[in-house]
Amino acid sequence: MDTLNPAAIAGSAVILGGVGLFFAALIAVTNRKFRVWEDPRIDVVAGLLPGANCGACGQPGCRAFAEQVVQGAIAPASCTVASPDVRSDIAGYLGVDVGQAVQRVARLLCAGGRDVAPDRADYRGLGTCKAAAAVAGGQKGCVWGCLGLADCEVACTFDAIYMNEAELPVVIPAKCTACGDCVTACPKDLFTIMPMEHRLLVQCKSLLEGEAAERLCRVACNGCGKCVVDAAPGVIAMKSGLAVVDYAKNDLAGPEATRRCPTGAIVWVEGAQFARRAAAPAALRPAEEVVA
Numbered sequence: 001m002d003t004l005n006p007a008a009i010a011g012s013a014v015i016l017g018g019v020g021l022f023f024a025a026l027i028a029v030t031n032r033k034f035r036v037w038e039d040p041r042i043d044v045v046a047g048l049l050p051g052a053n054c055g056a057c058g059q060p061g062c063r064a065f066a067e068q069v070v071q072g073a074i075a076p077a078s079c080t081v082a083s084p085d086v087r088s089d090i091a092g093y094l095g096v097d098v099g100q101a102v103q104r105v106a107r108l109l110c111a112g113g114r115d116v117a118p119d120r121a122d123y124r125g126l127g128t129c130k131a132a133a134a135v136a137g138g139q140k141g142c143v144w145g146c147l148g149l150a151d152c153e154v155a156c157t158f159d160a161i162y163m164n165e166a167e168l169p170v171v172i173p174a175k176c177t178a179c180g181d182c183v184t185a186c187p188k189d190l191f192t193i194m195p196m197e198h199r200l201l202v203q204c205k206s207l208l209e210g211e212a213a214e215r216l217c218r219v220a221c222n223g224c225g226k227c228v229v230d231a232a233p234g235v236i237a238m239k240s241g242l243a244v245v246d247y248a249k250n251d252l253a254g255p256e257a258t259r260r261c262p263t264g265a266i267v268w269v270e271g272a273q274f275a276r277r278a279a280a281p282a283a284l285r286p287a288e289e290v291v292a
Contacts, residue, residue, distance in 0.1 A: 039070050041070050041093070041094065042063070042066050042067050042070050043066075044093060045066040045069055045070055045090055045093070045094070046062055046063045046066040048082075048086055048089055048090050048093070049062040049065065049066060049079060049082060049086070049090075050062070050079075050081045050082055050086070052081045052157070052177075052179075054081060054157070054177055054179035054180075054181070055179055055180065056079075056080050056081060056104075056177045056178045056179040056180070057074070057078045057079050057080070058074075058078070059074075065078070065079060069090065069094065070094065072096065074099075075091075075096070075097065075098065075099020075100070075101065076088075076090040076091045076094075076096070076098050076099060077098050077099040077100055077101040078099070078101045080101060080103070080104070080177045080178060081158075081177045081179075102195045102196075102197070103173070103195065103196045104176075104178035104193050104194060104195050104196065105171060105173045105176045105178060105193070105194070105195075105196050106160075106161075106171045106176055106178065106180075106182050106183065106191050106192070106193055107171070107191070107192055107193075107194055107198075107201060107269075107273065108146065108168065108169055108171070108190050108191055108203070108273060108274075109190050109191075109192060109201070109202065109203060109204065109205050110144070110145050110146040110168075110188070110190045110203055110204060110205060111168070111203035111204065111219045111264070111265070111267075111273075111274065112140070112142055112145040112146060112168075112204075112217040112219060112220065113146070113148065113164070113166025113167055113168040113274070114148060114166055114167045115165075115166045116166075116217055116218040116219050117140060117141060117142050117145050117216065117217035117218070117219075117220075118141050118216075119139045119140055119141060120139065120140065120141040121136075121139045122139065123135065123138065123139035127149055128149055128151050129147040129148075129149045129150070129151040129152075129185075129186065129187050129188070130151055130185075130187045132147050132149055133147060133187035133188065134187075138188075141215075141216040141217070142206055142216040142217045142220065144188065144204075144205045144206045144207065145188070145190075145206070145216075145217060146167075146168060146169070146188065146190055147187075147188065148163065148166075148167030148168065149167075150163050150169070151185040151186065151187070152169045152181075152182035152185050152186055152191065153169055154185070155181040155182055155184070155185035156181055156182055157179075157181065158175050158176070158177055158179070159175060160172045160175035160176040160177070161176075161182060164274055164275075166274070168273075168274050169182070170272055170273065170274050170275055171272060171273065172272060173196060173271060173272060178193045180193055188205075189205075190205065194247070197250065198245075198247050198250055198253075199253070199255075199268050199269050199270055200231075200235070200236075200245050200250075200253040200254075200255075200257060200258070200266070200267075200268060200269075201245070201266070201267050201268075201269050201273070202221060202242070202243045202244065202245060202265060202266050203219070203265055203266070203267060203273070204217075204219070204220050204221040204242065204265040205242070206220045206221060206242065207240050207241060207242060208220070208241070209222060209223035209241040210222050210223060213241075214263065218263065219263050219264050219265055220263060220265055221241075221242050221243050221263065221265035221266070222262065222263060222265075223238060223241035223242065223243075224261075224262060225238055225243075226260040226261060226262070227243050227257045227258065227260070227261055227266050228243065230256050230257050230259065230260055231252075231253065231254075231256065231257035232249070232252035232253070232254070233252075234246060234249055234252075235249050235252050235253050235257065236257060236266075243265070243266055254268075255268035
């Protein structure tokens with residue numbers, strides 16, 4: 001049996017060690033030359049944030065928001081999930097103003113609950129809006145209407161949505177962060193995120209007009225055009241038989257546009273939608289909620 005040559009073993013160890021040292025030095029030099037410096041304040045700000053990663057601020061996550069705040073691109077107040085104290089702490093740490101953010105909220109563009117919009121079929125499948133919509137558009141007589149199976153309520157991670165007795169989702173403005181999860185969850189594309197100051201709403205997306213629309217839903221827009229006449233010029237226009245509000249002229253909008261609507265499809269909302277039609281569960285109803 002051949003014996004191991006100590007000199008060969010030592011030579012191999014030297015070669016391997018030398019290769020290791022060479023690549024270690026190469027990695028160290030590369031890291032030093034190409035290292036991207038990151039402001040250490042980003043980690044501090046990210047640690048103060050709620051970590052919801054909801055996207056309500058317009059950024060893909062809390063760390064991206066922290067990067068923008070540290071750079072001064074956006075104000076701490078843009079995080080609608082964080083408490084006022086947290087926003088103040090972030091502003092104090094960075095030595096900047098807290099800033100102001102326009103409060104935005106999810107709005108449902110349909111008022112057709114089961115009390116005013118009858119079903120055309122008895123749906124007995126999986127109890128989700130997505131599943132029901134996949135079966136001939138759902139059980140609702142109005143194919144554009146809310147199916148009332150609460151996908152939005154389930155999707156909301158902030159407990160800002162509850163279903164009322166008419167099977168319509170009620171969004172609690174004080175809890176809504178405008179994250180958009182309900183927008184994504186609704187298979188009928190009925191939710192939209194808008195500033196709270198946009199109070200003039202058309203709660204209908206039906207493309208039918210006149211009696212055809214009202215047969216399917218008593219609060220449908222029937223395309224009469226009275227709101228167009230009653231509103232300030234240019235605020236409302238009729239498009240495909242449906243009243244559409246131009247929010248670029250929101251400063252001109254007022255409740256007078258709603259007063260002659262024969263069905264109540266267009267409304268002036270301050271606070272939560274549909275809150276008068278059914279009371280919220282006590283556990284969800286905030287003391288500061290303003291009823292429309």
